[in-house]
Amino acid sequence: MTTLRFTGGHVLAPHTVWTGCEIVVASDRIASVTPVEGDADGGIDLAGGWLMPGFIDTQVNGGGGVLLNNDLSVDACATIARAHAAYGTTALLPTLISETPELVARAMDVTDAAIRAGVAGIVGVHIEGPVLNPERKGIHDAGRFRALDDEMLAILTRPHAGRVMVTLAPERTHPDTIAALVAGGVIVSAGHTEATHDEAVAAFDAGLSGITHLFNAMPAMQQRAPGIVGAALDDPRPWCGLIVDGVHVDPVVLRIAIAARGPERMMLVTDAMSSVGATDKDFVLQDRHIQVADGICRFADGTLAGSDLDMAAAVRNAIRDVGVSPATASRMASASPAAFLGLGHERGAIAPGLRADLVQLDADFEPHATFIGGSVVA
Numbered sequence: 001m002t003t004l005r006f007t008g009g010h011v012l013a014p015h016t017v018w019t020g021c022e023i024v025v026a027s028d029r030i031a032s033v034t035p036v037e038g039d040a041d042g043g044i045d046l047a048g049g050w051l052m053p054g055f056i057d058t059q060v061n062g063g064g065g066v067l068l069n070n071d072l073s074v075d076a077c078a079t080i081a082r083a084h085a086a087y088g089t090t091a092l093l094p095t096l097i098s099e100t101p102e103l104v105a106r107a108m109d110v111t112d113a114a115i116r117a118g119v120a121g122i123v124g125v126h127i128e129g130p131v132l133n134p135e136r137k138g139i140h141d142a143g144r145f146r147a148l149d150d151e152m153l154a155i156l157t158r159p160h161a162g163r164v165m166v167t168l169a170p171e172r173t174h175p176d177t178i179a180a181l182v183a184g185g186v187i188v189s190a191g192h193t194e195a196t197h198d199e200a201v202a203a204f205d206a207g208l209s210g211i212t213h214l215f216n217a218m219p220a221m222q223q224r225a226p227g228i229v230g231a232a233l234d235d236p237r238p239w240c241g242l243i244v245d246g247v248h249v250d251p252v253v254l255r256i257a258i259a260a261r262g263p264e265r266m267m268l269v270t271d272a273m274s275s276v277g278a279t280d281k282d283f284v285l286q287d288r289h290i291q292v293a294d295g296i297c298r299f300a301d302g303t304l305a306g307s308d309l310d311m312a313a314a315v316r317n318a319i320r321d322v323g324v325s326p327a328t329a330s331r332m333a334s335a336s337p338a339a340f341l342g343l344g345h346e347r348g349a350i351a352p353g354l355r356a357d358l359v360q361l362d363a364d365f366e367p368h369a370t371f372i373g374g375s376v377v378a
Contacts, residue, residue: 009046028373054090054357062274081121083277087310088359098129124163157184169193170203182207200231
């Protein structure tokens with residue numbers, strides 16, 4: 001067993017905030033956690049900072065100079081996970097952007113291999129596309145889009161070591177097919193879509209449970225055409241991913257969305273590209289050069305190409321720009337994505353029985369240390 005002691009700051013325990021705590025770790029799980037009051041001697045001095053549950057990111061295209069689309073290997077998964085661990089992310093889904101069935105199958109096999117090899121932080125894979133709407137393609141190559149046929153269905157639903165998340169446009173398939181994916185253990189999310197309100201609700205009825213990045217790559221809500229945004233804000237079922245970088249969605253819109261739905265099923269996502277944690281920021285995605293400047297990833301025509309956002313910055317932006325409390329930002333970065341992925345029984349809170357995945361932040365919410373299974377990894 002290992003004992004971790006934190007004092008002199010703010011510890012986000014479930015439903016409360018302590019000034020310090022003592023965590024006993026056994027086999028990467030929290031065996032016990034007890035409050036420590038005041039600035040007790042010994043242990044790790046938070047110096048007015050924060051201890052939060054480790055962040056969980058459902059959409060990570062790359063990091064550390066590596067893009068999953070460009071390097072389908074266990075080493076690439078490890079590099080991406082290490083890059084994001086430096087910013088407090090302790091669990092993530094490497095994300096493949098619209099590709100052929102063969103490469104989708106390979107991405108799933110590689111992330112399975114990474115999990116079996118014990119690569120810290122990899123908990124599954126996110127297949128974003130290729131069943132998307134060309135009208136809302138964003139940076140995706142519409143030439144790679146295809147129907148969700150029997151071949152794709154078989155690839156996506158075969159047994160896998162981790163979670164499998166698929167982003168699709170509901171109007172490009174049928175609710176019965178969505179139901180078949182869900183029955184096969186796939187977490188289905190909507191994105192890059194022109195779905196109407198009714199098409200979105202039918203998808204929710206079939207088991208679609210997520211909105212990959214609310215507001216982005218989908219039509220705006222109108223007074224007589226609520227669309228998928230209106231459906232997501234009106235219906236209590238879907239979990240909604242938010243890219244909080246000040247570029248993808250205006251903070252005012254984010255405040256309105258959170259006020260309308262409440263924060264419980266809102267999730268922070270990064271949509272991070274290889275630039276996160278990399279010295280050389282620019283990258284190539286499917287033969288297109290993407291320039292990264294001032295924290296923004298863009299193609300030459302101005303199209304946003306993912307983000308240069310990390311989860312610590314997303315938490316910081318949510319607190320500073322959107323105005324949520326640290327506890328709410330933490331929930332959106334940890335407990336909510338854990339629940340969405342069906343991992344709430346082992347991640348997302350500082351509580352007995354859960355993994356000892358933690359992030360230490362300073363008083364300005366800058367990352368200071370990351371623990372996975374009770375061990376410092378960044």
